[in-house]
Amino acid sequence: xxxxxxxxxxxxxxxxxxxxxxxxxxxxxxxxxxxxxxxxxxxxxxxxxxxxxxxxxxxxxxxxxxxxxxxxxxxxxxxxxxxxxxxxxxxxxxxxxxxxxxxxxxxxxxxxxxxxxxxxxxxxxxxxxxxxxxxxxxxxxxxxxxxxxxxxxxxxxxxxxxxxxxxxxxxxxxxxxxxxxxxxxxxxxxxxxxxxx
Numbered sequence: 001x002x003x004x005x006x007x008x009x010x011x012x013x014x015x016x017x018x019x020x021x022x023x024x025x026x027x028x029x030x031x032x033x034x035x036x037x038x039x040x041x042x043x044x045x046x047x048x049x050x051x052x053x054x055x056x057x058x059x060x061x062x063x064x065x066x067x068x069x070x071x072x073x074x075x076x077x078x079x080x081x082x083x084x085x086x087x088x089x090x091x092x093x094x095x096x097x098x099x100x101x102x103x104x105x106x107x108x109x110x111x112x113x114x115x116x117x118x119x120x121x122x123x124x125x126x127x128x129x130x131x132x133x134x135x136x137x138x139x140x141x142x143x144x145x146x147x148x149x150x151x152x153x154x155x156x157x158x159x160x161x162x163x164x165x166x167x168x169x170x171x172x173x174x175x176x177x178x179x180x181x182x183x184x185x186x187x188x189x190x191x192x193x194x195x196x197x
Contacts, residue, residue, distance in 0.1 A: 008076040021065040021076055022050055032065055032078050033087065033107055035094070035177055036128040041137055043067040046129050048090055049107070053077040062086070084111055092117040094126045098178040101126070124180035125155055131172040131181050141165045144172065157185055 003014045008025050015024040020043060025032050035047035045067040052065045055075040062083070065076075077083065088111040095104050096118040104126075108115055127146075132155060135144050143161040147154050157166065166185060173181055 004070045004072050006070050006072065006074045006076065009078055015070045017070075019070050021052060021054070021063065021068045021070055024070050025052075025065065025076070025078055030078055033110075034066060035103065035126065036130060037066045038130055038134070038175065041130070041133045044129055044133065046127065047094070049087055051083060051086055051090075053080050053083055087111050088113045097121050097123050097126050098180070101178045103177045123154070124178050125184075126178060127153060127155075128177060130175040130177075131155060134172050134175055139165075139169065139171065141169070155181070155184060 002017055004017055004019075005012065005014050006024065007013070008021070008028055009030055011028050011030075013024050013028055015027070022032055022034070022037065022043075032052065033049045035049055036044045037047075037050065043066045045064040048064055050065040051062055052068075053060055053076070054063050054068070054071075055077070056071065056073070065078075087107075091104060091107050091111055091113040092115070095101075095108060095113065095115040098104060099115050099120065105115075107113065129146070131144050132146060136142050141161060142158070143165045144155055144157050147156045162185070170185075173185075175181075
């Protein structure tokens with residue numbers, strides 16, 4: 001594997017082949033916002049907040065930095081009018097689901113996002129997938145998963161597995177950027193294992 005030279009926000013950096021643009025930026029101390037990224041998990045690219053502009057041979061495109069590998073001689077801009085506008089809209093969409101999520105509030109202040117721009121959907125889950133992926137990739141338990149698709153997609157604990165694996169684990173709880181995950185577990189517990197009278 002050879003090293004690759006590129007430029008990020010005016011700084012030259014050398015990164016190993018296979019390194020993502022997000023990782024290369026972080027090595028320079030450049031902060032790119034993320035919700036669905038976690039260093040222990042395979043890149044997911046679900047939240048799209050880490051979008052950046054990449055210029056190569058005079059052509060510019062928008063890419064998701066947590067899954068986009070470094071390429072020789074590319075120029076990366078982590079902040080621009082276009083990138084900031086897209087991030088602002090993404091934050092506003094996410095806040096329609098989870099208006100009180102601390103990380104989203106922090107990003108909303110940074111990007112001037114309006115938490116009330118879109119009609120509220122009280123699902124609270126923003127489909128970052130951190131809990132699902134952590135349970136599968138790190139713990140190997142698969143006690144939680146996605147149910148349905150598109151706008152009906154939700155996360156759900158699998159009662160038969162969760163009843164055995166989750167009580168002593170709950171490592172996914174602090175990963176959740178909203179309070180939804182813990183509430184979903186309590187609901188699953190109540191429905192699957194009602195108290196005996």
